[in-house]
Amino acid sequence: MRLAAVVLACLIAAAAAAPVVAPYAPDRIDLSIRREPPSATHWFGTDELGRDVFARVLYGARVSLAVGLLSAVVAGASGIAIGGVAGYAGGAVDAVLMRATDGFLSVPRLPLLMIAAVVLQPSVPLLIVLIGLAGWMETARVVRAEFGAMRELGFVESARAAGAGHVRVLTHHLLPNAAPAVAVSLTLAVARGILLESALSFFGVGVQPPQASWGNMLYQAQATLATEPWLAIAPGVFIVMTTVAVNVAGDHLASRRSSER
């Protein structure tokens, strides 16, 4: 766990500091040094247009991490809203919302996102929203389960009896108690978001070149996999590393929570 936290912290720091840390600009084209294997001057080698792969991985980290984190925020916000209403209200509202959630869960995510991406040709912000909107269901279920449990245990009744309005009950009583469960769900959403972005970019419908993202670096590396494998190894390794770190963190949160209970 500690290792995971350190890894994540380093990645985020490196990504944030990319303009300072990167030895070259990520879009600096130099046709005379194309496809060079890793060397002292280019730690991860160069790509098809002579751009430094290390720099592109750093800048790609910014995009991939941003998409992962921010899409999880979108997923979380909408999930909390929907699941919260369902769990708090109970009854028919709950039933309807949960059926709707199940309905959305029954549509396969990647194909649906691919269609959306082809139709909308999204910019990075819109891509974040789309990926987020494809991920609220899990969080909604968790929140609804938590709120529902607390309602059954009488938390809501006693708080309302004490004179709290609906909003206050939600924000001050229910939400904080549900926070650990939501945190777990959010970390899973981050990992999912990173993998979804890389899959979409792999099909050429995610982040568009020349902007670098780990996913579209893999997409561009496909063509020369046999002759220049380092182009595919670096971004792939980083995706796995980041996703593992996030999943480990989520796992840790989950086990802490279940041992508290």
Add this chain to the structure above:
Amino acid sequence: MLAGAFAGCRGRATAVPPSNDLLIVGYDREPDTLNRFSTHILEDIQTCVVEGLTTTDEQMRVVPLLATDVPTIENGGVRLRADGGMDVTWKLRPGVTWHDGKPFTSADVQFTVDAINSPRYNPESTDGFDRITSVDTPDPLTAVVHYKEIYAPYDIQFIRGALPKHVLEGRDIDRAQDYNRNPLGTGPYRVVEWKAGEYILLERVPHYWRGDQYPKIRRLLFKFIPNTNTRINQLKSGEVHVVALVPWDKYREISGLPSIVVAKTPGNAYEHVTLNEKQFPPFADVRVRRALISALDRQLFVRTILDGLAPVADGPIQPVSWAFSNRIIRYPFDPAKARALLDEAGWKPGADGIREKAGKRLAFTIITQAGYAIREDMAQAIEREWRDVGVDASVALQDGTAISSIWFEGRFDAMLHWWQMPSDPELTTFFAADRTPPAGRNINYFRDDELTRLLYASDRTVDRTTRRAMLERAQAIISEAVPEIPLYNVTRLDAMPAGLANFKGNPTNTGIFWNVHEWEIK
């Protein structure tokens, strides 16, 4: 996984070597239909089964196939009428039968024309056919085609073959799935099996009209592999033997293999940057266009991004064509000249280095098709070199289907694009002033009256010498005006087994299978 590896450990038993019994072709797409008139996109498989009256050979010459000769004015096959129309007489080769034994006759040619011109059938294109008024069949081996006006490409009118009258007469051809999935032809092969999503298997016919010794290879299998990397991997592992149109960035991977030979054929297509004058008015200034072309080091691009596999192109007509002219203006890499021209045109560098004029920045979007590494790389390299002279071009990738309708409607500033030119050197649809979308493909929205006049006149000239002179002048005008920036000629790379004899490449859409009956594995 272990079980499978065990099964595979018995050796490289996954590949069947090429032989005269079976040749496997790695094909990039599953055809929608094998009806050559319904869709022209992919014709390699059809070429083996259905033959036309003429075909184009490896030097893009029109040669007779099911006809005995190509009709010309000199041999009397073409007669210009006083009313401005023309009559073309086709003499058919005797003794040719369809695969079901019925003879191939002029009635089939007549039926084909009627079917295509009928409103009940929806072929992909009726180009040329709609200028035919009628077809006479004085005897079973003669067809006289009456055109209402002079039509220069008459010689390739029937390059796709004919529809068999005795099979399709009176039927709804769009829904005739027995024909569309297994067309009746006269060629060296017939369709034996079409396994959807996987492959089409062709087998030799017992009595091909060229002689029983043809074709030499018994079966051809076309395996559908849309993913380029997968296709090339299969070529390397020997699971497929032939791959047409190998992308240039894959050449390095396969050029060293002892079992594979890569044939290079100069193509009849060229890549260029289209400059849409209507959508982005600064392109209307010829100085700006000349500056843009001078700012690009095309030789460097070709040497590096294309690994030197294709030559720089300087115009729309390619060296393979009989109408190609060398008497044109060329623009070598000269960024200083580019800057001078832009200054002269009133575009001065602004604070951020990008040029401006009257408050407007010289900034636009260049689009290109996604999924082609070479095109994506080229677009980014172009953006870089233009930025160096103060032009801001941002790259936007579009997928193949989207990009077609974008250019068809002219909704773009600049586009990295390519045209596959028709084997007949007709440029009218690309450069005539009145052929802007939707009437044609003049997506530069370029207007030059002398050029327009010349192109239309050339379309109506059957005499080759006169026509060539007109097209020479046309190419000169185009090179002076630079309505678009030609980049490079699309050289075809076709991979095949080292033991394949009698392969002859083909620069046109006819494809490499035009002489498949001669192929032999030695």
Add this chain to the structure above:
Amino acid sequence: MHAAPGGPLAIYLTNPNVRPEDIERLRRALGLDRPLWQQYWSWLAGFLRGDWGYSFSDGRTVASRILERVPATLELVGVSLACAVALAVPVGIWSAVRRGRWFDRAATIASMGGISLPAFWLGLLLQVVFAIGLGWLPSSGRATPGLNDFADHLRHLVMPASVLAVVLASGWSRYLRGSMIDALRQPFVVATQARGVPPARVVLRHVLRNALGPLVAMVTVDAALLVSGAVVTESVFAWPGLGSLFTEALARRDYTVLMALLMLSSAAVILFNIAADVVHAAIDPRVAA
């Protein structure tokens, strides 16, 4: 989807001989010139009646195009599921029982890796190593044309099934481990062990039944999703199933096929969920009550 740039006719534009008049004529013939709502309505009405329409690309019925791809996908998904279950259940159980020991640690690391891997990356790596590098396995496709033997079939199946199995098994084994651990801590388990019942029997009889229930739910949902969307794996390995039909139809804007696929997959998930509930009730009678 009509809003997407391009359309089923866009593909014809690459041919220099196709003129604007031809495009107009084709548009009218395919009914694409009718107002959008009209097109959608007639599609929906037809779909519910069982008439799924004709594919824009090749004029064959959508139903036949989909049906001919189903066996390939079922084969791949079936084998992958079987392998994944065969992998996940023992690993999950053993990790829970031997919690904290080296097996658990190793399994945890492996499964963490498995759920974090982009499936296409794993596929590409396998291809490079086993097909191009070592030549043991064919790089793609379902069978070598002409050959019809079982071993050849198996060889083609190995890599794509492995990719799917690894990804699935990683998630499932973690989940199973978690729910087993929870079940093992239940008071009645401790009590049973205190009564002297051998641990293996405890595990198999009581704990497994409880833990298996949620796993069944996971498996069935994943199965249903796979049927429609093993898009990535089928693409990398050129497996001729529903996933590759999807990517082809998307590239050609073949709306009728795409709509049918989406409807089908949703229906599949709903059906599988119902089946899952039934199986769950059968395994764990408490649920039915």
